Each structure stands twice: as structure tokens, then as C-alpha cells.
Amino acid sequence: MSPFRPVAWITHPACLRHGAGQNHPECPQRLQVIEERLRQKGLLDFMQQIEAPAATVEQLLRVHDRAHVERVLHADTTHGPFWHDPDTAQDADTLEAVLHAAGAGVKAVDLVLSGQAGFAFCAVRPPGHHAERGRAMGFCFFNSVAVAAAHAMAQGLERIAILDFDVHYGNGTANIFAGDERVVLYSTYQNPLYPYWQSPGIDNLVDVSLPPHSGSAQFRAAVSKHWIPRMLEQKPQLILVSAGFDAHAEDPLAGLQFSYEDYAWVAGQIQDVAEACCPGRVVATLEGGYSLHALARCVEQFLQPFVTAT
Numbered sequence: 548m549s550p551f552r553p554v555a556w557i558t559h560p561a562c563l564r565h566g567a568g569q570n571h572p573e574c575p576q577r578l579q580v581i582e583e584r585l586r587q588k589g590l591l592d593f594m595q596q597i598e599a600p601a602a603t604v605e606q607l608l609r610v611h612d613r614a615h616v617e618r619v620l621h622a623d624t625t626h627g628p629f630w631h632d633p634d635t636a637q638d639a640d641t642l643e644a645v646l647h648a649a650g651a652g653v654k655a656v657d658l659v660l661s662g663q664a665g666f667a668f669c670a671v672r673p674p675g676h677h678a679e680r681g682r683a684m685g686f687c688f689f690n691s692v693a694v695a696a697a698h699a700m701a702q703g704l705e706r707i708a709i710l711d712f713d714v715h716y717g718n719g720t721a722n723i724f725a726g727d728e729r730v731v732l733y734s735t736y737q738n739p740l741y742p743y744w745q746s747p748g749i750d751n752l753v754d755v756s757l758p759p760h761s762g763s764a765q766f767r768a769a770v771s772k773h774w775i776p777r778m779l780e781q782k783p784q785l786i787l788v789s790a791g792f793d794a795h796a797e798d799p800l801a802g803l804q805f806s807y808e809d810y811a812w813v814a815g816q817i818q819d820v821a822e823a824c825c826p827g828r829v830v831a832t833l834e835g836g837y838s839l840h841a842l843a844r845c846v847e848q849f850l851q852p853f854v855t856a857t
């Protein structure tokens with residue numbers, strides 16, 4: 548029986564305003580359907596609801612170079628969106644959203660390190676894990692999970708696990724932390740698929756690529772065989788999760804076949820490692836997930852074990 552540790556739900560209204568572009572799959576309704584579902588199911592009643600602060604420039608500069616931070620801070624959106632790449636449009640509402648999305652991770656780390664929460668979920672958009680040190684790409688502007696990890700290291704932590712089960716490889720997080728032995732990035736992702744990652748064989752990047760149509764069996768085997776033993780060896784002081792739900796079978800952007808139950812299962816696995824290594828400290832931040840129907844249910848499945856553990 549784990550001791551009582553409050554669960555935090557961190558978000559900001561600005562995350563609903565960023566538009567991403569007409570008919571863009573990364574749309575504000577994503578957050579709305581998640582929140583609606585959790586409210587309906589009563590899960591939000593068990594979570595402390597916290598408004599995300601904006602990340603500071605100093606916090607962003609821990610993982611991004613100055614030119615990139617300035618480009619996002621000062622993008623001219625007065626006559627329409629500023630396109631960082633063909634998928635990634637910054638409109639007049641984007642800056643506030645990305646600052647609060649990154650700030651949510653910082654706040655979450657502060658809450659779990661101070662013991663005010665055991666688990667924190669950052670219900671934010673846009674996502675962040677494709678954003679590299681020097682560029683925005685793939686719907687992502689600032690790398691929120693990387694900002695959270697760097698914040699934890701600035702508080703003195705020396706061993707951090709970042710888990711990423713989004714269907715797309717988190718190239719930005721890899722770009723930022725490759726070779727930094729304080730961080731191990733554990734990934735499962737579809738290959739081939741955007742961003743067409745070729746694993747460089749770097750020790751702190753634990754990459755497990757899954758061919759199209761892989762489902763529960765392959766995902767669970769990858770986690771059991773490649774993530775868990777290495778995590779138990781690493782003994783992370785904090786577990787961060789890039790929680791993307793686009794590997795679900797219903798997702799329109801990709802071709803993996805994860806089930807709803809897979810997200811509850813992986814949450815249980817994460818909890819077990821967290822209990823063994825870092826008194827339950829887990830921070831998850833929303834990445835992808837583009838079927839509105841499936842996304843809300845996947846998040847519910849993922850959160851359920853953390854909420855009921857309290």
C-alpha cells in the first residue's frame with residue numbers, strides 16, 4: 548500500500564487558445580474532450596487543480612539556444628501565422644500557450660520534489676517533444692518535458708528518466724539530452740514514421756522502434772524487456788513522461804494498434820518503478836493523440852491507476 552500522495556492536474560486557459568491552423572489535428576478540442584471525460588468519470592474530483600505559470604526565459608534557455616527562444620518570443624504574427632515548418636504555425640495566441648505548457652512542467656516538478664504531489668499531469672498543448680535545442684518542428688515550439696527535466700537538474704537531481712510512448716519519436720528530447728548521462732530517454736515509437744528517426748546507438752537513448760501494426764503484445768514486451776530493467780539499474784530520482792496517445796488503434800495519424808488497457812498497464816509499470824526508486828515521483832505531460840474519441844479515453848486509462856493509488 549503506497550502512502551497517500553496527492554495528484555495534481557496542471558493546465559492553463561491559454562492552452563485552449565493556440566490555434567495551430569485550420570483543420571489542424573492538434574486542435575483545442577483535444578484538451579476539452581479530455582477534461583469533459585475526466586469530469587464525467589469523477590476523476591478530476593480526486594486531483595488538485597492548479598493553474599500553470601509561464602516558464603521564464605531562464606528556464607527555457609536551459610534546453611534551447613537563445614536564437615530559437617528569441618524567434619518564438621518575437622515572431623511577427625500580426626498579419627497571420629508565422630510558419631516554423633509546414634506543420635508548425637505560430638499564431639497570436641501561441642506564445643502564451645507554449646510558455647504555460649512549459650511552465651506546467653516546471654510547476655509539476657516543484658510540486659513532486661517538495662512532496663506536495665506524488666503524481667502530476669500537465670494537461671497542456673501544444674506538445675513539445677519534437678522541439679529541438681535550436682528549432683520548432685512537428686507541432687512543437689518549446690520542449691516542455693525537457694524544460695521540466697532541466698528544472699529538476701537545476702534543483703540538484705542527477706538521475707532522471709524520461710519515458711516517451713508517443714507514436715512519433717521524441718527527436719527534440721533526444722537532440723537536447725543525447726550524451727547527457729544524468730538523463731535516460733526511454734522510447735517506443737513507430738518506425739518508419741515522422742520524424743524518421745535513425746537510432747544513433749547512444750547509451751542514454753533507449754530506443755525501441757515498432758513496425759506498423761504493432762499492438763499491445765509488442766508494446767508490453769518492449770517496455771518489460773528494454774525499459775524496466777534499465778530503469779531499475781538507473782534508479783531515477785524522478786520519472787517524467789512524454790504522454791502521447793497517438794499509438795492507439797483509432798488514431799488517424801499513425802499505424803500502431805495500442806489498446807485502451809495498454810495505457811493503464813504502462814501507468815502501473817511506471818508506478819511500480821517509481822515506488823521502488825523515487826518515492827512515487829512521476830510527472831506526465833501531454834504530447835500527441837489526435838482521435839478525439841480515443842484520446843479522452845486513453846488519458847482516463849492512464850490516469851486511473853495514479854488516482855486510485857491515492
Ligand SMILES: [Zn+2]
Nearest residue numbers: 713715793835
Ligand atoms: Zn505523436
